[in-house]
Amino acid sequence: xxxxxxxxxxxxxxxxxxxxxxxxxxxxxxxxxxxxxxxxxxxxxxxxxxxxxxxxxxxxxxxxxxxxxxxxxxxxxxxxxxxxxxxxxxxxxxxxxxxxxxxxxxxxxxxxxxxxxxxxxxxxxxxxxxxxxxxxxxxxxxxxxxxxxxxxxxxxxxxxxxxxxxxxxxxxxxxxxxxxxxxxxxxxxxxxxxxxxxxxxxxxxxxxxxxxxxxxxxxxxxxxxxxxxxxxxxxxxxxxxxxxxxxxxxxxxxxxxxxxxxxxxxxxxxxxxxxxxxxxxxxxxxxxxxxxxxxxxxxxxxxxxxxxxxxxxxxxxxxxxxxxxxxxxxxxxxxxxxxxxxxxxxxxxxxxxxxxxxxxxxxxxxxxxxxxxxxxxxxxxxxxxxxxxxxxxxxxxxxxxxxxxxxxxxxxxxxxxxxxxxxxxxxxxxxxxxxxxxxxxxxxxxxxxxxxxxxxxxxxxxxxxxxxxxxxxxxxxxxxxxxxxxxxxxxxxxxxxxxxxxxxxxxxxxxxxxxxxxxxxxxxxxxxxxxxxxxxxxxxxxxx
Amino acid sequence: xxxxxxxxxxxxxxxxxxxxxxxxxxxxxxxxxxxxxxxxxxxxxxxxxxxxxxxxxxxxxxxxxxxxxxxxxxxxxxxxxxxxxxxxxxxxxxxxxxxxxxxxxxxxxxxxxxxxxxxxxxxxxxxxxxxxxxxxxxxxxxxxxxxxxxxxxxxxxxxxxxxxxxxxxxxxxxxxxxxxxxxxxxxxxxxxxxxxxxxxxxxxxxxxxxxxxxxxxxxxxxxxxxxxxxxxxxxxxxxxxxxxxxxxx
Numbered sequence: 001x002x003x004x005x006x007x008x009x010x011x012x013x014x015x016x017x018x019x020x021x022x023x024x025x026x027x028x029x030x031x032x033x034x035x036x037x038x039x040x041x042x043x044x045x046x047x048x049x050x051x052x053x054x055x056x057x058x059x060x061x062x063x064x065x066x067x068x069x070x071x072x073x074x075x076x077x078x079x080x081x082x083x084x085x086x087x088x089x090x091x092x093x094x095x096x097x098x099x100x101x102x103x104x105x106x107x108x109x110x111x112x113x114x115x116x117x118x119x120x121x122x123x124x125x126x127x128x129x130x131x132x133x134x135x136x137x138x139x140x141x142x143x144x145x146x147x148x149x150x151x152x153x154x155x156x157x158x159x160x161x162x163x164x165x166x167x168x169x170x171x172x173x174x175x176x177x178x179x180x181x182x183x184x185x186x187x188x189x190x191x192x193x194x195x196x197x198x199x200x201x202x203x204x205x206x207x208x209x210x211x212x213x214x215x216x217x218x219x220x221x222x223x224x225x226x227x228x229x230x231x232x233x234x235x236x237x238x239x240x241x242x243x244x245x246x247x248x249x250x251x252x253x254x255x256x257x258x259x260x261x262x263x264x265x266x267x268x269x270x271x272x273x274x275x276x277x278x279x280x281x282x283x284x285x286x287x288x289x290x291x292x293x294x295x296x297x298x299x300x301x302x303x304x305x306x307x308x309x310x311x312x313x314x315x316x317x318x319x320x321x322x323x324x325x326x327x328x329x330x331x332x333x334x335x336x337x338x339x340x341x342x343x344x345x346x347x348x349x350x351x352x353x354x355x356x357x358x359x360x361x362x363x364x365x366x367x368x369x370x371x372x373x374x375x376x377x378x379x380x381x382x383x384x385x386x387x388x389x390x391x392x393x394x395x396x397x398x399x400x401x402x403x404x405x406x407x408x409x410x411x412x413x414x415x416x417x418x419x420x421x422x423x424x425x426x427x428x429x430x431x432x433x434x435x436x437x438x439x440x441x442x443x444x445x446x447x448x449x450x451x452x453x454x455x456x457x458x459x460x461x462x463x464x465x466x467x468x469x470x471x472x473x474x475x476x477x478x479x480x481x482x483x484x485x486x487x488x489x490x491x492x493x494x495x496x497x498x499x500x501x502x503x504x505x506x507x508x509x510x511x512x513x514x515x516x517x518x519x520x521x522x523x524x525x526x527x528x529x530x531x532x533x534x535x536x537x538x539x540x541x542x543x544x
Numbered sequence: 545x546x547x548x549x550x551x552x553x554x555x556x557x558x559x560x561x562x563x564x565x566x567x568x569x570x571x572x573x574x575x576x577x578x579x580x581x582x583x584x585x586x587x588x589x590x591x592x593x594x595x596x597x598x599x600x601x602x603x604x605x606x607x608x609x610x611x612x613x614x615x616x617x618x619x620x621x622x623x624x625x626x627x628x629x630x631x632x633x634x635x636x637x638x639x640x641x642x643x644x645x646x647x648x649x650x651x652x653x654x655x656x657x658x659x660x661x662x663x664x665x666x667x668x669x670x671x672x673x674x675x676x677x678x679x680x681x682x683x684x685x686x687x688x689x690x691x692x693x694x695x696x697x698x699x700x701x702x703x704x705x706x707x708x709x710x711x712x713x714x715x716x717x718x719x720x721x722x723x724x725x726x727x728x729x730x731x732x733x734x735x736x737x738x739x740x741x742x743x744x745x746x747x748x749x750x751x752x753x754x755x756x757x758x759x760x761x762x763x764x765x766x767x768x769x770x771x772x773x774x775x776x777x778x779x780x781x782x783x784x785x786x787x788x789x790x791x792x793x
Contacts, residue, residue, distance in 0.1 A: 101576075137620040166616060166625055167618055
């Protein structure tokens with residue numbers, strides 16, 4: 001049902017009602033018929049990390065008193081898909097959109113992220129029809145007289161949107177030329193969405209979970225590190241409100257990654273910060289990290305549940321449903337605990353004092369300090385980064401060599417796999433913190449080589465955690481059945497579920513065996529494929 | 545995507561009226577609907593004020609030189625598009641005959657439209673030909689308007705026998721009485737008897753009404769210009785019956 005490209009015009013001052021001015025501009029080639037005039041609310045939607053904008057798409061809900069519609073267009077104004085949808089309170093996951101072309105188009109872009117309102121405008125929409133000599137509608141014109149209502153109130157310039165009827169693009173182009181030539185209609189240089197964003201003071205892409213800071217090589221190490229940590233604090237604060245409201249699972253993921261990065265930065269380079277700042281805050285961030293772990297583990301389990309069920313051979317897919325129900329129930333409990341923790345005075349105090357300490361650390365040092373243990377406060381970030389990346393790399397190399405040695409005898413022990421994973425993560429984080437100091441292509445290559453190894457280690461560890469959880473749930477289910485007065489499932493159902501969980505454990509074990517068998521090869525590839533050389537040289541490959 | 549066709553070997557029995565009104569009602573219900581005017585007389589295209597012209601004609605469509613998608617035009621109504629007629633459709637048999645698997649060409653052409661449409665209506669020319677055979681292979685339900693006469697009953701029997709003789713998947717058949725003249729006793733008796741006897745005849749009857757003939761004057765479907773008329777109500781009943789039998793929710 002694709003139509004074609006829309007054209008937008010800003011309505012300038014002129015004499016007479018706009019529909020009459022439009023009709024005069026299009027005469028004698030077209031006539032104009034009035035269709036409807038209604039009050040409407042328009043809500044523009046995107047994910048928190050602007051996935052639709054990045055994909056060149058604009059999603060808008062237009063709703064009136066009794067009906068509503070979601071309309072997806074490209075940023076160039078081409079219609080993509082639309083779907084009737086009554087008034088909806090946002091944010092929501094994509095499941096609220098009925099199955100059909102709109103959801104099909106949005107799903108691969110939005111994935112598991114919620115759609116959030118970016119801006120809202122209220123006003124009047126007047127529909128006009130552009131008719132040819134046969135009195136056939138060849139284009140539609142919407143006259144929008146609206147004002148921005150959220151995130152801030154503000155006037156929007158009245159606009160005309162000219163939309164072709166399918167198969168009549170040339171007639172629409174002609175109508176657009178006639179309007180552009182007439183007084184009072186200026187082709188818009190910005191789309192309606194761009195105008196709304198500019199009026200709302202929003203910048204597309206204003207959120208990213210990446211540590212996108214630019215550090216000059218000569219910047220004092222403490223200033224640079226404080227800058228990185230402040231950026232991570234921004235990420236935590238940007239996500240925390242959405243985690244409390246449980247809007248989508250990625251908010252917690254981003255919050256958790258920012259906490260983990262912060263803890264790694266304190267552990268690996270905290271000595272560059274003044275005084276005992278690292279030692280003082282490290283336990284608090286450990287508390288915060290631990291607070292997020294149960295919910296995140298359950299999120300991972302539930303996200304991969306359908307894929308796990310699809311891999312079952314002996315058990316019926318429905319056999320695992322009690323486990324899914326239990327995971328969902330447990331998640332609701334853990335979410336409440338997490339929200340309580342994030343609303344607590346302890347968390348509030350942590351973020352305020354952390355920011356204050358970092359602001360102070362980022363300021364130029366008042367006087368040189370001397371400390372035997374601490375890294376030289378006057379050292380530049382270039383030297384500190386080279387030193388710490390080198391150290392982290394050597395740790396990875398040492399652990400990797402141990403794993404390679406253990407490779408022949410049934411693979412390395414789980415503890416060694418986990419230890420190597422942690423070292424790899426540390427190296428990856430350092431590359432991310434200080435990435436702006438290095439040649440982007442060399443950095444990308446190094447990260448890519450490291451990622452291959454990390455994925456293998458991640459598969460192993462995920463299966464390890466899931467196996468432990470499946471065992472824990474099996475114990476819980478049996479204990480619950482033994483407890484008097486609880487809602488007890490029939491024995492046959494419990495047996496089917498436990499057998500399916502057994503098969504699941506076997507599959508997770510097989511996943512671990514595969515990862516174990518692969519890890520030595522992955523490490524060798526990481527070391528051989530230039531990663532060793534690239535990473536060893538990284539500190540010396542700094543941009544001129 | 546469900547494909548319906550209004551078909552009868554005879555002309556002037558209400559095929560186009562049914563196709564136009566049912567397609568309009570499907571769009572009104574929110575189904576993304578396409579009406580393909582296969583009749584070179586182009587009556588459906590005329591009702592929707594769309595030029596009966598397809599660049600390259602039937603040959604270009606069948607050979608794939610012009611995708612069906614390119615020839616589609618939007619109507620004045622939401623969720624309803626039209627693939628116009630073209631005078632070259634009178635030679636469609638020849639183009640089909642030259643193609644590989646000549647009886648499956650319409651199925652092949654319609655396949656890619658499934659991403660864009662929930663429902664396709666084919667308004668067929670009155671004939672029995674290679675085009676008709678293509679239609680029988682392509683559609684889920686064949687809608688057969690019948691004027692309640694003894695000869696119509698005989699023709700319908702011939703058609704169902706022919707469909708039964710087809711290889712592969714056969715379409716469901718739903719006939720309905722059309723252009724019924726209440727003043728004629730024979731019309732009333734045949735309609736009542738056959739509707740009671742045969743499950744493949746719809747309970748809804750479309751009487752002969754002036755408002756239906758006015759479609760060609762008003763150039764719009766009946767429910768669009770006379771939404772409360774008895775004719776619009778009858779087409780709504782027929783659409784509801786078709787929806788129910790086709791499992792369209």
